[in-house]
Amino acid sequence: MATIYQVSELAGVSLATVSRVMNKNTKVSDKTTKKVLDAMQTLGYKPNSIAQSLASNCTNSVGILVSELHGPFFAQMMAGIESELRAAGKHVIITTGHSEEDKEKEGIDFLISRRCDAIILHVEAVTDEYLISLSRGTTPVYLMSRYVEELKEHCISLDNKLGGYLATKSVLEQGHTEIAYIAGPQFKADAANRLAGHKQALEEANITFDPSLYFEGDFNETGGSSALEHLINSKLNFTALVCANDEMASGAMKYAREHGYHLPNDLSIVGFDNVIFANYLYPTLTTIDNPVAKMGEMAAKLVLKDVYQTKNIKINRFFEPTLMQRDSSAPLK
Amino acid sequence: MATIYQVSELAGVSLATVSRVMNKNTKVSDKTTKKVLDAMQTLGYKPNSIAQSLASNCTNSVGILVSELHGPFFAQMMAGIESELRAAGKHVIITTGHSEEDKEKEGIDFLISRRCDAIILHVEAVTDEYLISLSRGTTPVYLMSRYVEELKEHCISLDNKLGGYLATKSVLEQGHTEIAYIAGPQFKADAANRLAGHKQALEEANITFDPSLYFEGDFNETGGSSALEHLINSKLNFTALVCANDEMASGAMKYAREHGYHLPNDLSIVGFDNVIFANYLYPTLTTIDNPVAKMGEMAAKLVLKDVYQTKNIKINRFFEPTLMQRDSSAPLK
DNA sequence: TTGTAAGCGTTATCAT
């Protein structure tokens, strides 16, 4: 592969001049510019971005750490980040943390040693303290779907409490008063906040939260099935079921259907996240839209603004979820 | 950030020695090794992989180009590639081509200029000739789900014809003889091969292919709906419908259900790919499993073997799809 | 076993 040196030789100019026409940061006469361009053309010269990175101390790459690569949630997020960054000529280096503390830390180290200009993290296992000390390092750190007060300028987060509130409120407004809730693992802030929203909606409707209509699931489909099984076996009455994510809602729907429930007549079900398949379920799932793709774009924009000094970018760090009313929930008859 | 130079100073050895303990390629006495390790520890030294890449001419990164980041198909593939590569200490740089020739080429240039040690491509718009000339360059090129004779050693592909055959055969074995087919865009090799498999199955059953029971769709959900609409309007009888992918099958299922069909009694439907949501549909979709994640892993292994000289890796370039019999298709009554 | 020094392909600071 041709180097800048060969280009300079062929064009009969110095290295520096070639570098200048590439970077357009210093005036170069039209004549020499043309000579250089021609030389590049005939040599098929492509700059070595590794060398550029070393010399300029800028890799034009941002590291992304997500829990999993598959799964609708992260894919959407990454798509949002990548498209925005790519349009700005930056690229993404992606790695996974699998929601395990060691792997998350290892992934972060990895990204940092690649000298990413910034890292965007969707971490679940690592502590706030770790993140705070991490962001004292030289690599700017951004957080997705996680709010850490000390790092608030670097957090893109969703109002999960509002989402939980909207979900429950939607069935309350349909006349339901006996509402079961399948929560996510409460050590996760999202899950806890969604539950808090649920409780707030109940409170506003003057309904006391009944712990026996509550079950802590695992955010997985099978967890949704067994949670509903548990709730049904408890012999308590409920006409609506609010789930802390779509996977569990889907599992619950399956279990309900297999046990003779007619949806939504016998039971209204609401999910959370609005993942792709929510619209493929039968009946289509009423859920809370989690604007992950938009949040991904925004994280990218934030990096573009902070790290790459791109001008005229409007930042919004806080996103509000919205209700997607579909067919799995209906007014109480 | 600490450099190798500072480490060498603190440890009282030369640069070279520090480099040696990092790379473990030359013997270093235990005593000096310890000194170096200690120095690294106290300085919190992390090697600058950019500098390593420049000096060693190896970036330890492999570029991936997929059509889209979202969508169950690519997510699975990338997950397979990433996990395998990551375990070997390599990392992935991901970019997208959006099935457009210009963007695919641009993405490839991008990856090459980042000096990836190899690139794994899932391209659709670019020509075979382009790929052939590309692979004459210095960066090794690998192809996913695309077979180019001249590059066969670098192709990981699926036997789409077999898949198409299995899909149709499954309904034939259920007693169906009037079988409609919604194909994918025929300029895509996958789509054409799936159709060929369908025809072969019909032929073996002594059923002549009926062009009026055939419709070329666009691989999208809406395309599936309108395709079925078209087929139904043609007033021809058919008891089974084979679709060239799950998205179209899903669209067809929706249309059928909305138009009073009871599935699978009134119509058996079969898809292709076994994307995540196939199992969330109602009824659950009978489909052909496309082992994308496994193929992704294999592509990574191939790179590990060819490019990074990893030993003891068994390579399989050709994958066979399998039938996933679920509830959307049933024996003809 | 360890050190010296020449790259790797750029950018960027001086001069001119």
Add this chain to the structure above:
DNA sequence: ATGATAACGCTTACAA
């Protein structure tokens, strides 16, 4: 406007 030349942080012959 252009040219020398010193970084950038590491690897790797070649010497010792």
